[in-house]
Amino acid sequence: MSFDKDCFYCAKDSRLDDLMIKICDLEVSTLYLFKEQTYNGRCLVAYNGHVSEICDLSDEERNAYMNDVAKAAKAMHKAFNPVKVNYGAYGDTMIHLHFHLIPKYEGGPDFGGVFQMNPRAVYLTDAEYAELAAKVKENL
Amino acid sequence: MSFDKDCFYCAKDSRLDDLMIKICDLEVSTLYLFKEQTYNGRCLVAYNGHVSEICDLSDEERNAYMNDVAKAAKAMHKAFNPVKVNYGAYGDTMIHLHFHLIPKYEGGPDFGGVFQMNPRAVYLTDAEYAELAAKVKENL
Numbered sequence: 255m256s257f258d259k260d261c262f263y264c265a266k267d268s269r270l271d272d273l274m275i276k277i278c279d280l281e282v283s284t285l286y287l288f289k290e291q292t293y294n295g296r297c298l299v300a301y302n303g304h305v306s307e308i309c310d311l312s313d314e315e316r317n318a319y320m321n322d323v324a325k326a327a328k329a330m331h332k333a334f335n336p337v338k339v340n341y342g343a344y345g346d347t348m349i350h351l352h353f354h355l356i357p358k359y360e361g362g363p364d365f366g367g368v369f370q371m372n373p374r375a376v377y378l379t380d381a382e383y384a385e386l387a388a389k390v391k392e393n394l
Numbered sequence: 395m396s397f398d399k400d401c402f403y404c405a406k407d408s409r410l411d412d413l414m415i416k417i418c419d420l421e422v423s424t425l426y427l428f429k430e431q432t433y434n435g436r437c438l439v440a441y442n443g444h445v446s447e448i449c450d451l452s453d454e455e456r457n458a459y460m461n462d463v464a465k466a467a468k469a470m471h472k473a474f475n476p477v478k479v480n481y482g483a484y485g486d487t488m489i490h491l492h493f494h495l496i497p498k499y500e501g502g503p504d505f506g507g508v509f510q511m512n513p514r515a516v517y518l519t520d521a522e523y524a525e526l527a528a529k530v531k532e533n534l
Contacts, residue, residue: 307479308460309467316464317457320448324456327449339447343481346498346506358486366486371508 255303263300263350274298277387278394280322282315285394287387292363292373293356295334295386299323301351308343308351323353329393330357333386340369395443403440403490414438417527418534420462422455425534427527432503432513433496435474435526439463440492447491448483463493469533470497473526480509 262269274286280299288296301311301319308316327339336357343353356369364370378386402409414426420439428436441451441459448456467479476497483493496509504510518526 307467308481309464309471309479311464313457313461316460317453320456320460321453324449324451327447331449338484338486339449340486341448341481341483341493342508344478344498344508346478346480353481358484368482368484368508368511 256305258304258350261304261348261350263348263352264304275383275387277390280325282318283322285322285326285390287383287390288354289377289383290372290374291376291378291386293358293369294362295330295336295357295390297326297330297355297390299326299353299355303351304349305351306345306349310351319351323355325394326390327355329390330355332393333389337365342369344371396445398444398490401444401488401490403488403492404444415523415527417530420465422458423462425462425466425530427523427530428494429517429523430512430514431516431518431526433498433509434502435470435476435497435530437466437470437495437530438492439466439495440490443491444489445491446485446489450491459491463495465534466530467495469530470495472533473529477505482509484511 257264259265274288277285277287283299283301286298288298299322330339334357337360338358340356341353358365397404414428417425417427423439423441426438428438439462470479474497477500478498480496481493498505
């Protein structure tokens with residue numbers, strides 16, 4: 255797997271810890287709980303290698319990664335019962351493949367529209383984060 | 395493949411024609427050029443069956459669909475040379491799996507941020523749409 259010491263998804267340093275909490279390893283990726291929880295249960299699936307986009311993966315790598323993404327989304331559906339999970343891969347200036355997985359709820363924030371990248375509005379206690387992470391993990 | 399006559403991705407009626415132009419069929423999906431072209435070369439890949447999310451597909455269906463998505467993104471990179479393609483699947487109220495593929499350019503609209511779903515700002519002539527569609531198609 256390729257690695258870039260300046261990338262926080264590779265280095266797994268405090269820049270990453272400020273934004274998210276590791277839930278567990280998946281087959282070729284790492285599942286995180288996003289600390290900003292405007293969208294209750296929001297997660298992120300980061301590919302383990304330092305590649306830019308889905309289209310930079312081999313067929314085998316892409317199949318394994320998207321299997322991880324689908325597995326995480328299924329667990330979020332079971333854990334939180336949203337109407338829909340939104341899937342977003344952007345990273346214009348952050349060249350390391352990751353998908354934001356955003357649960358959307360009828361009447362909830364931005365339902366029917368594009369989610370905000372970081373509303374910087376809802377943060378929880380460590381115990382509350384642990385509870386959300388456990389809910390996802392037990393439904394994987 | 396499942397079908398819902400009330401869904402415009404299934405019915406392929408004027409509601410769809412108002413928003414996008416078919417470029418071509420892919421293996422298990424249809425590739426469209428989005429008419430609103432704030433993000434030069436913006437496309438959309440709609441799955442051919444009426445399912446809600448990636449996580450509702452079988453492994454085989456998901457692999458085929460994501461291969462189509464990756465193929466389209468690669469063609470967009472070759473055709474338009476963006477810094478990055480963004481991949482977004484939302485559809486909170488539109489229950490038919492599709493990915494928005496948004497080319498992002500340094501200094502261009504929303505570079506470094508989330509793309510807008512429909513800025514309703516940039517529309518082209520039929521000849522210009524045909525030229526963009528041809529560029530994507532010839533790079534598939």
